[in-house]
């Protein structure tokens with residue numbers, strides 16, 4: 604503990620709530636607010652601040668000097684953990700899916716500059732990340748470490764994510780709460796704190812996100828939380844697959860930013876907003892509804908994608924649900 608420099612999780616997060624004024628919402632007779640988790644911390648972005656809060660504090664309390672985690676080459680989780688680890692004086696190791704050449708991308712350049720050691724593995728090896736044999740191998744290579752699951756998924760991640768809405772004034776006034784889902788850990792945390800009167804809708808960032816429901820239910824059980832019901836997953840919001848982008852998505856994100864001042868990320872929040880707005884345009888959100896959208900952050904991942912997004916934005920033909 605003596606080398607602990609600074610705990611970035613000590614202060615309470617007070618994310619701003621912003622009213623989104625779009626013609627689409629006015630016409631549909633609904634009120635839509637966005638919770639700006641993207642502003643909670645400049646480097647431990649969005650929901651990752653909540654997911655890592657108790658996960659890392661617990662490791663420090665147990666005297667762990669080193670943590671190892673898993674992620675893709677543009678992972679918001681890896682990025683956030685690398686920064687938090689340095690701030691708290693914990694060594695970090697990132698097991699990254701893909702080739703070593705990714706080390707030069709903006710996400711991993713930051714991670715390395717914060718002292719994270721990177722270990723690149725191919726896709727097949729990455730898929731075995733939950734195998735005890737693979738973990739043993741990693742221990743032989745790196746010695747002692749505390750393990751943080753991909754995306755910070757786990758009971759302590761859930762505990763942190765409860766706080767996203769548990770401390771929010773007037774949360775019971777929202778009929779619908781929407782959040783993007785990768786592992787579903789954030790959604791599980793929201794479920795644990797959900798007012799009875801609110802419905803929760805998760806937007807899968809992955810194609811084939813059918814496994815998410817079961818993962819969420821299992822995590823709730825592990826954390827000793829009852830499944831409150833009143834939630835569903837939107838499985839067709841992925842725009843072709845995880846981290847894929849389309850001209851429609853790129854044009855939508857640009858127009859949304861221009862009309863609301865809110866920047867979205869292309870992997871999670873952009874896809875959630877696009878699908879949500881399509882639902883509104885299709886009359887699937889009941890008039891009179893008050894809706895809370897969670898901006899889960901992730902804007903660091905935009906770096907290096909600007910050119911692709913710009914080109915796609917200008918290739919889009921047709922209308923946008925705004």
Ligand SMILES: *Cc1c(COP(=O)(O)O)cnc(C)c1O
Pocket residue numbers: 649650651679680754783784785786787788789790868871872899900901902
């Ligand atoms: C990691 C991440 C998610 C997914 O969170 P899960 O808890 O894994 O479902 C959503 N949005 C952003 C911006 C993220 O970085």
